[in-house]
Amino acid sequence: xxxxxxxxxxxxxxxxxxxxxxxxxxxxxxxxxxxxxxxxxxxxxxxxxxxxxxxxxxxxxxxxxxxxxxxxxxxxxxxxxxxxxxxxxxxxxxxxxxxxxxxxxxxxxxxxxxxxxxxxxxxxxxxxxxxxxxx
Amino acid sequence: xxxxxxxxxxxxxxxxxxxxxxxxxxxxxxxxxxxxxxxxxxxxxxxxxxxxxxxxxxxxxxxxxxxxxxxxxxxxxxxxxxxxxxxxxxxxxxxxxxxxxxxxxxxxxxxxxxxxxxxxxxxxxxxxxxxxxxxxxxxxxxxxxxxxxxxxxxxxxxxxxxxxxxxxxxxxxxxxxxxxxxxxxxxxxxxxxxxxxxxxxxxxxxxxxxxxxxxxxxxxxxxxxxxxxxxxxxxxxxxxxxxxxxxxxxxxxxxxxxxxxxxxxxxxxxxxxxxxxxxxxxxxxxxxxxxxxxxxxxxxxxxxxxxxxxxxxxxxxxxxxxxxxxxxxxxxxxxxxxxxxxxxxxxxxxxxxxxxxxxxxxxxxxxxxx
Numbered sequence: 001x002x003x004x005x006x007x008x009x010x011x012x013x014x015x016x017x018x019x020x021x022x023x024x025x026x027x028x029x030x031x032x033x034x035x036x037x038x039x040x041x042x043x044x045x046x047x048x049x050x051x052x053x054x055x056x057x058x059x060x061x062x063x064x065x066x067x068x069x070x071x072x073x074x075x076x077x078x079x080x081x082x083x084x085x086x087x088x089x090x091x092x093x094x095x096x097x098x099x100x101x102x103x104x105x106x107x108x109x110x111x112x113x114x115x116x117x118x119x120x121x122x123x124x125x126x127x128x129x130x131x132x133x134x135x
Numbered sequence: 136x137x138x139x140x141x142x143x144x145x146x147x148x149x150x151x152x153x154x155x156x157x158x159x160x161x162x163x164x165x166x167x168x169x170x171x172x173x174x175x176x177x178x179x180x181x182x183x184x185x186x187x188x189x190x191x192x193x194x195x196x197x198x199x200x201x202x203x204x205x206x207x208x209x210x211x212x213x214x215x216x217x218x219x220x221x222x223x224x225x226x227x228x229x230x231x232x233x234x235x236x237x238x239x240x241x242x243x244x245x246x247x248x249x250x251x252x253x254x255x256x257x258x259x260x261x262x263x264x265x266x267x268x269x270x271x272x273x274x275x276x277x278x279x280x281x282x283x284x285x286x287x288x289x290x291x292x293x294x295x296x297x298x299x300x301x302x303x304x305x306x307x308x309x310x311x312x313x314x315x316x317x318x319x320x321x322x323x324x325x326x327x328x329x330x331x332x333x334x335x336x337x338x339x340x341x342x343x344x345x346x347x348x349x350x351x352x353x354x355x356x357x358x359x360x361x362x363x364x365x366x367x368x369x370x371x372x373x374x375x376x377x378x379x380x381x382x383x384x385x386x387x388x389x390x391x392x393x394x395x396x397x398x399x400x401x402x403x404x405x406x407x408x409x410x411x412x413x414x415x416x417x418x419x420x421x422x423x424x425x426x427x428x429x430x431x432x433x434x435x436x437x438x439x440x441x442x443x444x445x446x447x448x449x450x451x452x453x454x455x456x457x458x459x460x461x462x463x464x465x466x467x468x469x470x471x472x473x474x475x476x477x478x479x480x481x482x483x484x485x486x487x488x489x490x491x492x493x494x495x496x497x498x499x500x501x502x503x504x505x
Contacts, residue, residue, distance in 0.1 A: 034405050
């Protein structure tokens with residue numbers, strides 16, 4: 001997840017989609033980088049695609065999301081995602097209706113405005129790969 | 136007669152242009168028409184009577200920066216008054232150069248300093264321009280021996296955090312149930328820590344530039360189980376990640392500032408498998424393959440580019456041997472190897488046979504290799 005490190009504009013430029021999703025199932029965990037968990041197969045219901053339509057096809061329905069959650073050192077720990085919570089997902093589309101999130105932030109009107117402002121300011125996603133079209 | 140005089144040694148070396156000027160002067164003097172010139176020669180020279188100027192050449196930069204590696208080419212451009220540019224490298228062991236007109240592409244071969252040379256010949260005159268060429272190399276090494284440890288501070292400034300994350304400073308395959316301090320993996324994982332070390336060449340590059348580590352991951356794991364009758368092996372996909380997902384992690388565990396005086400930077404990982412929640416029966420296996428890409432990025436002229444990269448492949452196989460509820464005693468490590476190599480993400484019947492032995496049939500599920 002590591003959203004302390006990645007600014008909104010950088011996260012947009014390193015992913016293929018920004019979406020709003022609600023966490024349905026928290027997924028499975030396995031050892032990630034030092035002090036971090038790999039979370040795989042977390043189920044999100046996608047409620048909104050914030051990426052402009054001319055940049056990527058919108059995503060809808062339920063997707064499986066993977067991400068990395070830092071837990072150590074405690075001073076750098078990412079909060080645990082809450083089942084039922086709404087989040088902004090800065091993610092890259094993968095084969096098989098999967099997304100990999102580079103940055104996750106809790107949903108708020110302010111967060112949505114920041115993303116919209118970044119797109120309006122010229123932020124663009126990475127060039128679409130062969131798996132970028134998920135919808 | 137005049138050609139003999141003009142080209143005689145008494146007047147030193149005489150260029151074609153000088154001879155033409157002398158011919159034109161003589162023709163004007165005596166009212167004769169100039170001799171017909173071959174087309175190829177005529178194109179090289181200024182029209183008769185035009186002011187004659189020496190050719191000029193300037194380069195787009197006074198210093199070219201390039202890394203050793205096929206994706207790290209640099210370009211340089213010459214601005215000239217006329218003519219064709221010929222490109223060369225003073226020390227061709229350091230870099231290769233391929234020119235296309237006034238632009239050249241430079242590929243680093245060996246770290247060090249040399250010069251890029253652009254030579255322009257026009258109208259019989261030759262001029263040369265040079266730029267300094269710095270070839271940078273970050274050598275990547277893997278430290279993973281069973282008797283080796285995390286590089287201590289102050290050489291590796293993140294050693295304390297790395298040791299704390301693993302509960303040990305040992306590298307290489309660890310005893311079952313050790314190697315992670317973060318719950319729920321502590322006491323329930325099979326881990327093999329590694330340290331990737333980057334050394335910067337030449338020394339000048341270590342202090343002039345900023346570097347950044349990046350790790351990417353592609354991984355898949357499988358369960359190898361017996362069928363209900365206990366007569367066949369069944370292989371199913373357990374989980375996967377990637378391809379090429381960012382796995383760099385927290386900067387507390389990767390130090391991208393070259394040390395002094397060793398010019399080394401360090402990236403640590405305590406990768407492995409979490410066996411705690413597995414419900415396999417005794418005699419069944421977990422098999423896991425991870426393909427990591429370690430990259431060092433360098434900031435040159437305000438732009439980040441990849442300077443060096445290696446693949447590190449990890450292969451993990453563990454066998455369930457008991458069901459007491461304690462990973463350290465319930466599982467036996469068969470393999471937890473790491474090496475500079477590329478591992479593929481498929482599982483095959485021969486690969487499974489090498490793990491399970493015997494001759495019972497093996498069924499690789501359709502979804503095992505998505």
